[in-house]
Amino acid sequence: MSAPLDPAALVRDRHIIVCVGTGGVGKTTLAASFALAGARLGRRTAVLTIDPARRLADALGIAELGNQPTDLPRERLTALGVPPEGRLAALMLDMKRTFDELVARFADSEEARQHILGNRIYQHISDALAGSAEYSAMEKVFELSERRDFDLIVVDTPPSQHALDFLEAPRRLVEFLDSRLVQLLLHPALAAGRFGVRLFQRGSERVLHLIERVSGVSFLEDISEFLLAFEGMSEGFRERAREVQARLVGPDAAFVLAASPAKQATRHALEMLARLSAAEVPLAGVVVNRVHTWPGGGPTPDRVPTADREDEARRALAAAFAHTEGSGFPADEAARAALAVADGYAALVRADAESTAELTGRVAKAGGFVRRVPELSGDVHDLEGLARVAEWVFRTGPENGEDA
Amino acid sequence: MPLIPLLDRRLIVVTGKGGTGKTTVAAALALAAATAGRRVLVAEVGLDEHVPALLAPGANPVGYEGRDLRKHLRAMRIDPYEALAEYLGLQIGLRGLARRVLGNRAFRQLMDASPGWRELITLGKIWHLEQMKEADGKPRFDLIVVDAPATGHGLTFLDVPRVVGSAVRAGPLRRHAGWVEEMIRDPQRTVLLPVALAEELPVRETAELVERLRDQVGVAVDRVVVNAVTAAPFPPGLDDLDARLAALPGDLVLPGTPSPATLAACAAHLRARHELNARWMRVLADTTKLGLVALPRIARGVRGPDELALLADALVAPPREPSA
Ligand SMILES: Nc1ncnc2c1ncn2[C@@H]1O[C@H](COP(=O)(O)OP(=O)(O)OP(=O)(O)O)[C@@H](O)[C@H]1O
Ligand SMILES: Nc1ncnc2c1ncn2[C@@H]1O[C@H](COP(=O)(O)OP(=O)(O)OP(=O)(O)O)[C@@H](O)[C@H]1O
Ligand SMILES: [Mg+2]
Ligand SMILES: [Mg+2]
Numbered sequence: 216m217s218a219p220l221d222p223a224a225l226v227r228d229r230h231i232i233v234c235v236g237t238g239g240v241g242k243t244t245l246a247a248s249f250a251l252a253g254a255r256l257g258r259r260t261a262v263l264t265i266d267p268a269r270r271l272a273d274a275l276g277i278a279e280l281g282n283q284p285t286d287l288p289r290e291r292l293t294a295l296g297v298p299p300e301g302r303l304a305a306l307m308l309d310m311k312r313t314f315d316e317l318v319a320r321f322a323d324s325e326e327a328r329q330h331i332l333g334n335r336i337y338q339h340i341s342d343a344l345a346g347s348a349e350y351s352a353m354e355k356v357f358e359l360s361e362r363r364d365f366d367l368i369v370v371d372t373p374p375s376q377h378a379l380d381f382l383e384a385p386r387r388l389v390e391f392l393d394s395r396l397v398q399l400l401l402h403p404a405l406a407a408g409r410f411g412v413r414l415f416q417r418g419s420e421r422v423l424h425l426i427e428r429v430s431g432v433s434f435l436e437d438i439s440e441f442l443l444a445f446e447g448m449s450e451g452f453r454e455r456a457r458e459v460q461a462r463l464v465g466p467d468a469a470f471v472l473a474a475s476p477a478k479q480a481t482r483h484a485l486e487m488l489a490r491l492s493a494a495e496v497p498l499a500g501v502v503v504n505r506v507h508t509w510p511g512g513g514p515t516p517d518r519v520p521t522a523d524r525e526d527e528a529r530r531a532l533a534a535a536f537a538h539t540e541g542s543g544f545p546a547d548e549a550a551r552a553a554l555a556v557a558d559g560y561a562a563l564v565r566a567d568a569e570s571t572a573e574l575t576g577r578v579a580k581a582g583g584f585v586r587r588v589p590e591l592s593g594d595v596h597d598l599e600g601l602a603r604v605a606e607w608v609f610r611t612g613p614e615n616g617e618d619a
Numbered sequence: 620m621p622l623i624p625l626l627d628r629r630l631i632v633v634t635g636k637g638g639t640g641k642t643t644v645a646a647a648l649a650l651a652a653a654t655a656g657r658r659v660l661v662a663e664v665g666l667d668e669h670v671p672a673l674l675a676p677g678a679n680p681v682g683y684e685g686r687d688l689r690k691h692l693r694a695m696r697i698d699p700y701e702a703l704a705e706y707l708g709l710q711i712g713l714r715g716l717a718r719r720v721l722g723n724r725a726f727r728q729l730m731d732a733s734p735g736w737r738e739l740i741t742l743g744k745i746w747h748l749e750q751m752k753e754a755d756g757k758p759r760f761d762l763i764v765v766d767a768p769a770t771g772h773g774l775t776f777l778d779v780p781r782v783v784g785s786a787v788r789a790g791p792l793r794r795h796a797g798w799v800e801e802m803i804r805d806p807q808r809t810v811l812l813p814v815a816l817a818e819e820l821p822v823r824e825t826a827e828l829v830e831r832l833r834d835q836v837g838v839a840v841d842r843v844v845v846n847a848v849t850a851a852p853f854p855p856g857l858d859d860l861d862a863r864l865a866a867l868p869g870d871l872v873l874p875g876t877p878s879p880a881t882l883a884a885c886a887a888h889l890r891a892r893h894e895l896n897a898r899w900m901r902v903l904a905d906t907t908k909l910g911l912v913a914l915p916r917i918a919r920g921v922r923g924p925d926e927l928a929l930l931a932d933a934l935v936a937p938p939r940e941p942s943a
Pocket of ligand 3: 242243244265266267371372
């Protein structure tokens with residue numbers, strides 16, 4: 216697919232869009248905005264959200280965790296400019312349930328299923344084994360994608376320093392199942408003859424026993440029980456994980472990095488960018504969210520007012536206030552305050568531009584798009600707010616925050 | 620009961636939703652403590668190291684061993700695997716073997732899948748640090764500040780010793796978990812310091828955290844830090860200055876200055892953000908019934924010790940009383 220990378224092309228042509236980024240930068244908001252834009256192009260669109268703010272969830276009609284997409288009512292969509300063939304369905308991911316459903320799918324018997332679901336290790340797998348928040352999300356995307364009733368699936372991701380937890384989850388799971396250690400625990404006899412292996416096995420068993428001894432927890436037993444129960448289904452998991460992974464880095468999918476202009480946050484975004492490119496994940500572009508922009512879009516002044524005209528400007532403003540507000544109004548104080556506020560605001564705009572320059576420069580250099588969404592004056596908690604965000608993401612032209 | 624000044628505790632566990640400013644607050648607290656002459660240790664939990672870059676820009680990583688970043692101020696990073704190797708080493712004298720096995724990838728995945736030990740071992744290490752003494756018998760550190768994992772995990776983090784205590788019947792681990800639990804449940808020694816932003820999601824999450832802390836974990840929490848609050852942009856009496864600016868004639872030219880409409884837009888934005896923050900701070904105070912410590916949003920961003928110092932002063936001031 217050689218369409219030029221820009222957000223409009225993504226929502227028009229791609230099948231899966233994944234929004235990644237560190238905590239609180241606007242992943243959920245952006246995912247929903249992309250989905251809205253897709254629906255407006257007449258595509259049947261689903262957005263998979265993770266822990267949305269309550270009011271946004273309400274606005275999307277997903278007040279509860281539900282593992283199936285719920286369509287927004289037709290009349291809401293029409294009001295938002297979605298044509299009749301377009302759809303917008305949202306769902307709030309229930310991670311535990313997704314994983315359980317997966318187990319149900321691959322377990323070869325009801326007994327095996329119950330065994331797994333009741334295992335202590337399994338119950339904690341959600342926190343650790345393969346970053347199962349991420350795994351569940353991926354699994355859900357794949358499932359929706361297989362059903363073929365959506366043209367576009369936009370995916371929100373859990374906050375993560377390591378965008379790749381997400382992509383790597385399926386692979387990690389497979390790798391774990393295939394690992395020598397797991398195989399050894401499953402089939403100790405197989406490995407008995409191999410010296411190096413045996414040494415390693417002895418070492419790890421010793422440590423495991425130690426942990427058991429100090430902890431008094433039957434760790435080994437739990438693990439081998441889990442692995443045995445899981446073994447019957449691991450082939451299914453493996454196959455599935457490979458497919459999920461392939462689809463995510465395939466030509467129909469795109470990753471969008473969400474970032475915020477705070478100094479550390481852009482540093483984290485840069486780290487994430489490096490990881491994405493090391494893993495050869497094609498990044499479509501970056502949306503820097505909640506940027507302070509200079510009203511009207513012109514160049515940001517260095518000082519408000521310029522130093523050489525400071526007194527002049529203040530007197531002119533004070534005179535204007537005196538005229539409109541009448542006597543008794545502290546016109547001079549008001550003029551001072553107004554100019555100071557604008558000067559402070561200009562500093563915010565400059566700081567944001569400076570802190571994001573490296574990030575946007577790198578993304579642009581790699582051929583990705585760069586969009587800036589201003590910090591709006593309120594939360595984005597309804598469809599109108601999403602539409603306003605989308606307006607910025609899908610605008611074109613350098614005057615609207617797009618980098619050349 | 621009067622509030623215990625923050626810096627008079629032995630252990631402050633900083634937690635909060637991702638990106639709210641935990642690391643910034645932990646670093647600022649450490650700076651405040653060191654400036655006040657306390658010997659302080661700031662410990663980051665996990666794999667990332669962001670504190671040294673804030674307190675001493677350009678510093679090399681401090682790692683598990685830790686390093687003094689300035690007078691009275693030591694920083695370290697607690698990697699649970701390092702702590703586990705150390706613990707096993709202390710218990711049975713097998714640190715080398717433990718290291719080797721713990722370095723194995725598959726073994727790590729196995730360990731990753733097993734519950735609780737990470738939190739326990741990390742807290743155990745913190746307990747150990749809290750117990751450390753100088754030759755003269757005084758504690759090695761007056762104060763330990765922990766930059767804990769984000770909220771969801773933050774609670775589990777502190778709750779693990781209790782869970783272990785109730786699940787494990789005997790053995791050294793049970794004893795150790797008991798010591799750790801004693802430390803974190805002692806309100807004279809330990810306090811949890813939640814960091815929130817004055818916005819919907821962090822406010823709700825913090826309210827839930829405080830509720831669960833009270834019901835379940837029994838760890839003291841006596842104030843909430845509200846970070847990056849946009850200050851009131853106008854002096855008292857001129858609260859609607861943006862509207863007055865907007866009412867000026869459109870053709871008014873101010874020398875060397877953008878139009879009044881532009882000034883009005885800047886002012887309106889800051890006022891709206893300030894009001895939004897104030898609204899969510901009220902919700903936070905009402906739901907948690909705790910005093911709030913508001914930290915200003917720093918326009919140029921938090922780059923190093925200078926900005927931390929600004930925040931440090933606000934942090935150690937007594938919290939604003941919850942609204943009646
Ligand atoms: N452009 C914007 N202007 C103002 N507020 C915004 C903007 N974008 C998002 N927000 C607000 O910022 C908050 C965080 O946004 P969001 O929930 O999308 O972030 P997230 O990256 O999904 O967070 P998390 O990592 O916690 O899942 C929300 O309250 C949202 O309303
Ligand atoms: N008072 C403040 N004024 C301006 N910027 C701030 C302020 N406090 C924090 N920041 C910025 O906000 C971002 C997040 O802060 P920080 O890294 O401390 O959060 P965190 O909670 O530790 O995040 P994580 O969950 O990713 O560990 C950083 O870029 C930081 O510089
Ligand atoms: Mg989110
Ligand atoms: Mg942090």
